[in-house]
Amino acid sequence: MRRFVYVARAVAWRSIHNTLANPAILLPSLIFPLFFLAAFAGGLSKVAEVPNFHYAPGYTAFQFAFVFLQSAAFGGVFTGFAIARDFDSGFARRLLLTAPRRSGIIAGYAVGALGRWLLTATVITVAALLAGMDVVGNGGELVGIVGLGVGMNLVAALWACGVAMFLRTEQAGALIQMPVFVVLFLAPVYVPLNLLSGWIHTVARINPATAALEAARGLLAGSPVKVALAFALLAGGALITAAWARRGLASAERAG
């Protein structure tokens, strides 16, 4: 266990240090969610006038919940890019040779993804509050939203870690990001689920990301819905993607 923690801590520190020290890595992960927040909350605020759209805290808060979870997922995705870059540069292979407990590498990258996202989450929360976002939920409910973000970040980071370790090239970027992007956007992003119609309603209804999004919106509005379901789905997702990441690591070990 001590060796696991030792490796995880070293990898996490390096991951966070690289993010903070390199503006080219840090800025996209900060700027992208901010622009999504501006584009959705600002550009689409008229959508709140669609008949039967009821969300007490307003459209900025409605979109904040999505952008918050999206930034969590993309914190994991960006970490996947960094892992792929480590393989391209040869660093990851040296890491595999020297790490006394290799599963600690996955944990380290996951902690690094969490550290990266916490910074982004702080920035977009401040931006949303400055933009006049109304928060109705109490302290406990807001902690619940952060918990949902942590779960989302973990699932995405483990997914990205697995893909990056299986493919071991920066060209894996599209494959890391596309499924995450598509799953998130197949949730009720712009309007509540009941206002969607056609195939998108069917898909959104069975999409696991929908539960997390609705739970986050409910917590923000002070009227929690589907919270237990959302956490259960995220926990299940984390278990599956952890197994996926472990297999990716095994593949990288075999490749040498």
Place this chain on the structure above:
Amino acid sequence: MSSTSGRPALAGAGSLAAAPALRSPSLFEQVGAIARRSVVRTFRQRALLVFPLLFPLILFAINGSALSAARKIPGFPDVSYRDFALAVPFLQGALFVAITAGTDLARDIQSGFFDRLALTPLRGSALLAGQLGGAVVVACVQSLVYLFVGIASGVGIASGFGGALVLLALSILIAFGFAGLGSLLALRFGTGEAVQGFFPLLFVTVFLSSSSLPRNLIKTDWFKEVATYNPVSYLIEGIRSLIITGWDGEALALGFGFALALSVLTLGFAGAAMKNRLVRT
């Protein structure tokens, strides 16, 4: 850049390499040789082709359905949201063309191929125009695919068959302008990483435009202001007018005007950057 070296003008550049050694290739031949290489290289990188093609279509499919409720906003044009949204993939595709064109040129600079070309009698303008050949072909393919997918998904083109042809012409001109921008970035910075680093910034220009709602329905003042000053709004509205309105002279004039201005400006600056780089070489 003398043309009397007597060496093959472009080693490894297809038919031009086999040209008579003493005949100086015409500008057209020079452009053709570089363009052919650019096209072949672009189509060999299938992974780079598929993602730019699919990504805008996926967003179109999702947003076209997910935002269909926006039709109920008072004042929204009397068309389906899918009709309204079809213009956006053309713009997103053009952004990908910019990045592909810029990254390819940057790779030539980084690998030293550009320096070797600079030692041949090839003119700088031919090199730039040829490099954009691959980008234009990709733009043609993308535009056709977006149009066919749109029509197949039930979008009607209000301006008819002629309007569809004008739409293709406008979208290719827009892509050409953005490809010029990609080339300019490659020539100025010389690395593919720098070119790709600009992608989020370019992508944001689409978000901060009238891509999701008509400008008169944007409620937030600052956003409306930004969208009004953002040329991308007029590029999108030019394409959109052909799909949902019919023949709208003002929207088309603005769309073609901004697309032409983008092409002239980016190619002008890229040409200057090319000369600068050739001098440094």
